[in-house]
Amino acid sequence: MPLKYALFDLDNTLYPRHIPIMPAIGERIKTYLMQQLDLNYEEATQKRAYYNHLYGTVIRGLLQEEAVDIQDYLAFVHDVPVHEFLKPNPELSHLLSEIPIHKYIFTNSYRKHAEDVMDALGVREHFEGIFDIQSVNYVSKPAKHPYITVVHALNTTPDTCIYVDDAVRNLEEPKRMGMKTILVDAQPNKWVDVAVEDVLEACRVIKKMIANEHTEDAGD
Known part of the structure; x- marks a missing residue:
């Protein structure tokens, strides 16, 4: 099936890993745990590690074990000044505009945070x-x-999608399902169709893949 959807991870994918937005969010997670569960910093660090180990994420741990307002949690931990860390990227904007398929953000984070990063x-x-x-x-x-x-939300099949992420672990399942996968800022492995240096190169690869599909169709 031809590619119809390009799915992009957000943090450490749309911008370089060295920009410390995720560490800032990590510190706010600890602050939230300290405030809500009456912990000191070391205890909050241990609690975060415990949730991540047992449930995969802090949010799943909170949902399973604590009576907290999850909306409040999401708003609090993502309340970081992204505009102080990021600046407009005209080259990325141009390259995205040249990808002639539907594009979506697919992130483990909070919608408002995704909007702030994109803005x-x-x-x-x-x-x-x-x-x-x-x-x-x-x-x-x-x-x-x-x-x-x-x-399912896109009313499509995995083989019409290409997914871009900076974490190999997040590419294993989509690759099994039949999606094309692009890994940003890491070494290639069996779960990765293409490994690239950054999101700019990822955009160029997607554009080339689509162009190659059209060339193959014209030759049939």
């Missing part, structure tokens, strides 16, 4: 929508459920 980079206009942690019932990648949910 800071100046690329929001190129994406038709956002699949965030709420839209997949708080089940994070790399679990299978989020990928199935996204495919």
Whole structure:
């Protein structure tokens, strides 16, 4: 099937890993645990590790074990000044505009955070929508459920999708399902169709894949 949908992870994918947005979110997660569960910093660090080990994410741990307002949690931990970390990326905006298929953000984070990042980079206009942690019932990648949910929401099949992420673990399930996969800022392995240096190169690869499909169709 021809490619119809390009799905992009958000953090450490649309912008380089060295930009410390995720560490800032990590610190706010610890602060939230300290405030809500009456923990000191070391205890909050241990609690975060415990949730991640047992449930995969802190949010799943909170849902299972604590009586907290998850909306409040998401708003609090993602309340970081992304506009201080990021600036508009005209080259990324141009390359996204040249990809002639539907484009979506697919992130484990919060919709408002995704919007803030896209606005800071100046690329929001190129994406038709956002699949965030709420839209997949708080089940994070790399679990299978989020990928199935996204495919069903798009009313398509995995082989029409290409997925771009900076974490190999998040590419294993989509690759098994039949998606094309692009890994950003890491070494290739069996779960990766193409490994690239950054999202700019990922955009160029997607554009080339689509052009090659059209060339093959013309030759049939």
